Amino acid sequence: MKKLHYSELWCSSPRYWGGLAALTFIILLGMAAAFHMEHSGHWVTGMSNQVVWGLPHVFAIFLIVAASGALNVASIGSVFGGPLYKPLGRFSGLLAIGLLAGGLVVLLLDLGRPERLIVAITHYNFKSIFAWNIILYTGFFTIVGIYIWAMIDRKAQKFYQVTGFAAFFWRLALTTGTGSIFGFLVAREAYDAAIMAPMFIIMSFSYGLAFFIITLMSAYWWASRQLGSHRLEKLKNLLGVFVGAVLYFSLVYHLTNLYVTQHHGVERFILLDGGLYTVMFWLGQITIGGIIPLFMLYSPAFSENRFAIAIASLMVLIGGFFQIYVIVIGGQAYPMNLFPGKEVLSSSFYDGVVAAYTPSLAEGMLGLAGVAIAMTLVAVGARMLKVLPESLEDPEEGIA
Amino acid sequence: MAGKKEQPQDIKRREFIGSTILAAGVATVAPGVLLTVANATSEDEGANSEIRWGMLIDSNKCVDNCTACVDACERENGIDLLRRPQGQGDEMWNAQRPQWIRKVKLRDRQTGEVTNLPMMCQHCEFPPCVDVCPTGASFKRADGIVLVDRHTCIGCRYCMMACPYKARSFVHQNVEQQTIRAPRGKGCVESCNLCIHRIDSGATTTACQDACEKDGHKAILFGDLKNPESELSKALQQKSSRQVRADLELNTGVRYTSL
Incomplete structure (x- = not known):
């Protein structure tokens, strides 16, 4: 067996520096957008007292969910003992940290009072799942940080197994926490469902792995290193399983809701006559x-095609983004039923009508900046740490 | 010799230093003590858990197209002082400006019966907004009033997601003018606080109740739910009333008759 050598992503190519410059530019635009929103107040956004969480939350939740999923590859290597996955563990940890940081920056900069971060850190209401999430996120950085160290430093190798397990359970808790943000909202018909938490976990598996495949392929392309087809095929097949599982969970979620008469209205809204939200659901989430992607990942026609794998992963991410959009925005746009059995003839506060929401450019720029922050951290991290094997050529027969 | 001569002066110096420190100490501590003593008036005592403030709204008496309660609330709490940001359209301004109390007109899908009512924070015994607030800024006072501490609200808006009554508003724009009765800050969440400034200074009615009464409708009755002798308790005993979304078991402090 060939000895595995890790090295920093050393490349002076314009591909690397040009990419980094582009990412920095996107981040700067996002920061300017955030300043604009905080300086003027949220009235410059599309958000209102009816749709209180907008596009930045969609980006933030998408990145946070993907972050915990990106750690899966490392977990498969250390918790479930997959030899093909083990060399990818370090990069998986770095990507997880990057994605989480990107998501949290967006979440923070969309607060009404981001300068009060210190209040959020010093005042805790332990009944709030949000407060728990602050602890879960901070802990995730720490545990994954130690995990990466244990993977890189030979002297710390004794912690490898322990931190591997700790990180695995922590990431499950983290996604449960993120899913529960919605699962605990008893009043809103689209959210009040225990299935939210496990559904978010399976969504994280899918988005995280899609992010992983794309960033791994880009990194190896950037640095002109070898990436074996067999390893990529394993990742691709796993992604297919996760995409199928997300579809299954969505099916169960909607079937359960359809059984409950009280939820017929919101189901009709999402599945049939919700306009943009219905299109996003069927075209974005389900089809794209x-x-x-399921077809592209499993069809023999594409089995050796790297471009197809990259496109399928990208489509999983786009579909995932729409899925979160439908959950977050669609769930708020549909009116809460305050008075069952009554129709609202008039209200100055939009009771009983579908709330309008058109995201502003600034919101989109802040959200994209979150993605750029995640990618920049990964690019810079991979340049400074030995996270990527010099070659990921397929192992010889008998090892897989 | 010189040392002996200087000794009394040295003692004086020490005395001087001592008395200076003492004076400085008194000057530092005294205002605090005085303020505490001055504060200990009945007006500023902590909320009393023997009381639970609540309301009864008689929907039969609530008149279509009347907005007396809404107007009074906006005046009382300085909501009318907020200016529409330049370039803001009508629809968005209405969707974004704070509304602590709103009028809702309903029709029963089966019977066609039409009901008018004011909707505001229901001051739940088990408020979901308090449960979800990460910093504890959203809280319930001992006397049952649910409100937001503007100093610890980080503007995450999770309480607005959790409230089943859409009772909360986020301040979307810069605040130029405000009243000392209802401090307001851009980027924080707020909602009806049962005119807490009035109650704490001994008043027994809210602005909306006064306005409704002045217009001769008397649809709103404010009072102590825990005192069986209060007008509110007596009215609740006599009439059949209900909670909005009673299925959530939040035990609201605001009740409605003829709904």
């Missing part, structure tokens, strides 16, 4: 994010 589910059926097409």
Whole structure:
């Protein structure tokens, strides 16, 4: 067996520096957008007292969910003992940290009072799942940080197994926490469902792995290193399983809701006559994010095609983004039923009507900056730490 | 010799230093003590858990197209002082400006019966907004009033997601003018606080109740739910009333008759 050598992503190529410059530019735009929103107040956004969480939350939740999923590859290597996955563990940890940081920056900069971060850190209401999430996120950085160290430093290798397990359970808790943000909202018909938490976990598996495949392929392309087809095929097949599982969970979620008469209204809204939200659900989430990538990942026609794998992963991400959009924005746009059995004839506060929401440019720029922050951290991290094997050529026969 | 001569002066110096420190100490501590003593008036005592403030709204008496309660609330709490940001359209301004109390007109899908009512924070015994607030800024006072501590609100808006009554508003724009009765800050969440400034200074009615009464409708009755002798308790005993979304078991402090 060949000895595995890790090295920093050493490349002076314009591809690397040009990419980094582009990412920095996106981040700067996002920071300017955040300043604009905080300086003027949220009235410059599309958000209102009806749709209180907008596009920045969609980006933030998407990145946070993907972050815990990106750690999966490392977990498969250390918790479930997959030899093909083990060399990818370090990069998986770095990507997880990057994605989480990107998501949290967006979440923070969309607060009404971001300068009060210190209040959020010093005042805790332990009944709030949000407060728990602050602890879960901080802990995730720490544990994954130690985990990466244990993977890199030979002297710390004794902690490898322990931190591997700790990180695995922590990431499950983290996604449960993120899913529960919605699962605990008893009043809103689209959210009040225990299935939210496990559904978010399976969504994280799928988005995280899609992010992983794309960043891994880009890194190896950037540095002109070898990436074996067999390893990529394993990752691709796993992604297919996760995409199928997300579809299954969505099916169960909607079937359960359809059984409950009280939820017929919101189901009709999402599945049939919700306009943009219905299109996003069927075209975005189900077709682009589910059926097409599933076909591309499993069809023999594409089995050796790297471009197809990259496109399928990208589509999983786009579909996932729409899925979160439908959950977050669609769930708020549908009116809460304050008075069952009554119709609202008039209200100055939009009771009983679908709330309008058109995201502003600034919101989109802040959200994209979150993605750019995640990618920059990964690019800079991979340049400074030995996270990527010099070659990921397929192992010889008998090892897999 | 010189040392002996200087000794009394040295003692004086020490005395001087001592008395200076003492004076400085008194000057530092005294205002605090005085303030505490001055504060200990009945007006500023902590909220009393023997009381639970609540309301009864008689929907039969609530008149279509009347906005007396809404107007009074906006005046009382300085909501009318907020200026629409330049370039803001009508629809968005209405969707974004704070509304502590709003009028809702309903029709029963089966019977066609039409009901008018004011909707505001229901001051739940088990408020979901308090449960979800990460910093504890959203809290319930001992006397049952649910409100937001503007000093610890980080503007995350999770309480607005959790409130089943859409009772909360986020301040979307810069605040130029405000009243000392209802401090307001851009980027914080706020909602009806049952005119806490009035109650704490001994008043027994809210602005909306006064306005409704002045217009001769008497649809709103404010009072102590825990005192069986209060007008509110007596009215609740006599009439059949209900909670909005009673299925959530939040035990609201605001009740409605004829709904």
